Every structure is written in C-alpha cells, then in structure tokens.
Amino acid sequence: xxxxxxxxQTTNTVEEPLDLIRLSLDERIYVKMRNDRELRGRLHxxxxxxxMILGDVEETVTTIEIDEEAYDEIYKSTKWNIPMLFxxxxxxxxxxxxxxxx
Amino acid sequence: xxxxxxxxxxFLKQIIGRPVVVxxxxxxxxxxxxxxxxxxxxxxLEQTEEYVNGQLKNKYGDAFIRGNNAYLFFSFQYxx
Numbered sequence: 081x082x083x084x085x086x087x088x089q090t091t092n093t094v095e096e097p098l099d100l101i102r103l104s105l106d107e108r109i110y111v112k113m114r115n116d117r118e119l120r121g122r123l124h125x126x127x128x129x130x131x132m133i134l135g136d137v138e139e140t141v142t143t144i145e146i147d148e149e150a151y152d153e154i155y156k157s158t159k160w161n162i163p164m165l166f167x168x169x170x171x172x173x174x175x176x177x178x179x180x181x182x
Numbered sequence: 183x184x185x186x187x188x189x190x191x192x193f194l195k196q197i198i199g200r201p202v203v204v205x206x207x208x209x210x211x212x213x214x215x216x217x218x219x220x221x222x223x224x225x226x227l228e229q230t231e232e233y234v235n236g237q238l239k240n241k242y243g244d245a246f247i248r249g250n251n252a253y254l255f256f257s258f259q260y261x262x
Contacts, residue, residue: 097218097226097246114208128222130248173206175246176230 101126101175109134111167112174116142120178121165129169137162194219197257202227204247205254210234212247216255223249 104123111119111132121137138161145154197216204212204225211234214227230245232238 095218096220097224098220100217100226100244101246130224169248170250172248173208173210173251174212174248176241177243 098126098128104175104177108178110176110178111172112176113167113171114173115171117171118142119165119167121162127169130167130172130175131169132167132172134165134167135163137165139165194223194255197255200257202255202257204252206247206251207253208251212245214241214245216257217244220249223252225249225252 101123105126107123108120109123111121111134113119118140119134119137120140121134123132124135125133138159141158143156143158145156146152147154198218200216201213202216204214204227206212210232212227212230212232214230217226217228219225225247227245227247228243230241232241
C-alpha cells in the first residue's frame with residue numbers, strides 16, 4: 081500500500097516569513113532600517129536575526145531639516161554606493177522587493 | 183459563542199489571510215493582508231501600504247517586517 085503522507089517536506093503548508101525571504105535570495109531587495117535609512121541591494125545571505133549580506137548596495141539616508149523662517153520641512157537624502165555590506169539584523173525594520181515606480 | 187482561553191498567538195493564527203494594520207514602534211503604519219508570521223512576530227504582509235501621517239509608499243507583493251519593531255496588530259475583520 082502506498083503511503084500518501086509526504087515524509088519529507090521541504091516546504092510546509094504554512095511558511096514562515098523567513099522562508100519567504102529565502103525566495104528573494106540573489107534578488108535585489110529593498111530594506112528599510114532604523115534612523116531613516118534605506119538600502120537597495122542584492123541579497124546574498126541572511127539569518128534568523130535578519131543579519132544580511134548585501135551586494136552592490138545603494139544606501140539612502142533621509143534627514144528632515146526644519147526651516148524656521150519659512151516653516152518648511154526640507155527632506156534631504158544622501159545616497160552612496162557600497163559594493164559589499166554586512167547589515168546587523170537589529171537595525172532592520174522591513175524587507176521587500178524593490179519599489180517599482182508607477 | 184463559547185469562551186475559550188485564547189492567547190495572543192491564537193488570535194494571530196486566526197487573522198492570517200485577513201487585512202491587518204501593523205503599527206511599528208516608530209509610529210509607521212503598515213496595512214496589508216497577513217500572509218504569515220512566526221514565533222518572533224516577524225510578519226509577512228501582502229499588498230502592503232505604508233502610512234506615515236499621510237500615505238507614503240505602496241508596496242506590492244510581500245513585505246517582511248521584523249518582529250521586534252511591531253507593537254500592535256489590529257484586524258478590520260475580527261473573526262471569532
């Protein structure tokens with residue numbers, strides 16, 4: 081009698097969020113971090129702490145300056161590129177596929 | 183309606199597949215359909231929208247939120 085039960089399940093019916101991040105390995109991703117920082121890079125590795133190795137990264141730091149005369153908020157973004165980066169997981173807020181403008 | 187002892191984890195299992203709002207410590211709101219979550223409260227949302235004061239960005243597909251940043255979930259459709 082054939083056993084219908086799958087004895088080896090590489091993926092369960094309910095996947096964890098980390099399993100879904102695994103699907104993004106070697107893809108470009110968008111990472112939102114604490115302190116108004118954003119990263120866009122290629123995900124090479126990650127772990128359960130969300131420590132990550134990202135390649136070919138563009139980091140964006142956003143600062144808000146308040147112009148007291150005009151009562152304006154000026155959003156300034158500083159960007160720079162980093163070829164290979166280790167990201168410590170406790171700074172990560174959100175991980176997503178890159179934002180598509182449209 | 184039977185009263186059963188429910189832990190917050192049971193609530194979270196029930197709202198999988200439902201639209202939720204996740205509030206982060208930083209005050210940012212994420213609204214989307216809850217795809218899955220784990221014991222650390224890491225969250226996967228689908229069709230997520232990010233709200234800071236006004237609407238900022240739209241994220242389609244999956245968005246993963248690290249559990250320690252999330253402090254509140256609420257579901258628009260509460261199921262018993």
